[in-house]
Amino acid sequence: MIKRRLSKGTLAGLFAALAAGLLAAPVLAGSGQPTPKQIGFQEAVTPVASDIHWMHDYVNVIIFVITAFVLALLLYVMWRFSESKNPTPSRTTHNTTLEVLWTVIPVLILVAIAIPSFKLLYFQYTFPPPDLTIKATGHAWNWTHEYPDQGISIDSLMLQNDERQDVIKSGIPAWQVPRNLAVDNDILVPVNKVVHVLVTSSDVIHNWTIPSFGSKVDAVPGRVTATWFKAMKEGIYFGQCSELCGKDHAFMPITVRVVKEQAFNDWAAALKARDKKKAKEIIRALAADLPDQTKIVADTRTMR
Numbered sequence: 152m153i154k155r156r157l158s159k160g161t162l163a164g165l166f167a168a169l170a171a172g173l174l175a176a177p178v179l180a181g182s183g184q185p186t187p188k189q190i191g192f193q194e195a196v197t198p199v200a201s202d203i204h205w206m207h208d209y210v211n212v213i214i215f216v217i218t219a220f221v222l223a224l225l226l227y228v229m230w231r232f233s234e235s236k237n238p239t240p241s242r243t244t245h246n247t248t249l250e251v252l253w254t255v256i257p258v259l260i261l262v263a264i265a266i267p268s269f270k271l272l273y274f275q276y277t278f279p280p281p282d283l284t285i286k287a288t289g290h291a292w293n294w295t296h297e298y299p300d301q302g303i304s305i306d307s308l309m310l311q312n313d314e315r316q317d318v319i320k321s322g323i324p325a326w327q328v329p330r331n332l333a334v335d336n337d338i339l340v341p342v343n344k345v346v347h348v349l350v351t352s353s354d355v356i357h358n359w360t361i362p363s364f365g366s367k368v369d370a371v372p373g374r375v376t377a378t379w380f381k382a383m384k385e386g387i388y389f390g391q392c393s394e395l396c397g398k399d400h401a402f403m404p405i406t407v408r409v410v411k412e413q414a415f416n417d418w419a420a421a422l423k424a425r426d427k428k429k430a431k432e433i434i435r436a437l438a439a440d441l442p443d444q445t446k447i448v449a450d451t452r453t454m455r
Contacts (some may be wrong), residue, residue: 182444183363183388184329193362194444196384196409200365202271210264217260275365278379282344289350289357289370289392292399296338303422307334309402323438326445332389332404337434339419341412342385350376358394361407369394382409386444410437 180186182194195201230236286297297304310318310333318328327333340346350359352370360367364380382388390405410418414437421429 181446182384183386184332184445186445195363195365196382196386196388197364197366197380198383199275199380200363202274203365206267206271209267213260213264278347278377279345279381281347281379283340284347284349285338285340286349286351287359287370287405289352289354289359289396289403291354291397292392292403294334294359294403294405298419301419301423303419305336305338305422307336307338307404307406309334309404322435324441324443326443327387327438327441329389331402332391332406334404334406337387337406337408339408339410339415339434340382341415342382342409344412345379345381347377347379350378355396356394357392357396357403359390359405360393361388361390361405363388364390364407366390367393382407385409385411386441387438408434408437 180189180191180193182196184193192200192204192207195204232240284299286299288295288297293306293308295304295306309331310328312330314335315328315330315333318333319325348359348366348368350368350370351374352372354372356372357370358367359370359378361380364382366378366380368376368378370376386409388407388409390407392400392403392405394400396403414433418430418433421427421433
């Protein structure tokens with residue numbers, strides 16, 4: 152067998168990689184869009200998303216406790232029943248108490264997980280009366296959002312890099328037009344209002360997803376599925392198709408701006424009057440007043 156030693160250069164490279172990994176520490180997720188090296192979810196801005204975050208943390212606590220218990224039990228058994236400590240093994244084959252415990256305790260753990268998970272599912276699929284309805288239609292590969300009550304329809308296509316630069320030069324902050332997530336036509340919704348989203352597709356299966364809203368629903372051709380949200384905080388929130396729908400699956404994002412009700416009404420009136428220039432000016436003014444959400448860490452406080 153040939154023995155090989157690590158060269159000084161290889162060792163130096165390994166230490167450099169380790170140091171780089173330690174320095175590139177993970178950060179909490181920002182609001183409305185992914186954050187480089189993030190851990191955790193994006194900030195929850197709806198009651199449903201807040202409850203999803205709570206459920207995730209709750210189940211993780213149970214997982215950590217079980218893992219720690221099993222590890223401790225394994226270490227104890229390795230020590231207590233090693234050959235030196237226990238030279239004459241026990242021939243016990245049954246222990247009624249132990250068998251009852253390892254049957255009943257997992258059942259109780261599953262019940263403790265099931266009860267809040269059923270409550271969350273019920274909350275997600277119990278639709279309160281809507282203040283606004285939007286119909287989202289997925290195409291290969293972009294989205295159309297219709298506002299039936301306002302009589303307006305918006306096609307949203309992903310901005311290419313040169314288009315992003317033009318938007319930034321027009322006065323929109325760069326963080327509001329992230330690569331592969333920004334679109335040419337944002338959709339607006341009023342803050343603190345219940346929004347029903349009716350989701351369908353004109354061709355293949357897509358998926359309408361906004362992580363900060365806790366919304367994720369398939370767009371199926373020939374069917375109408377639905378989701379709802381109530382955004383409790385003004386801002387800009389990005390999502391994208393989350394179903395493998397074809398070659399440009401990765402390039403059909405969704406951009407939702409949550410604004411004051413008056414701003415939404417002004418924007419909708421401008422689009423209804425086919426005054427796209429005024430609608431763009433309204434969005435530009437809103438964008439200038441919005442604080443940088445990428446510097447806001449995740450907040451999963453209950454919002455009900």
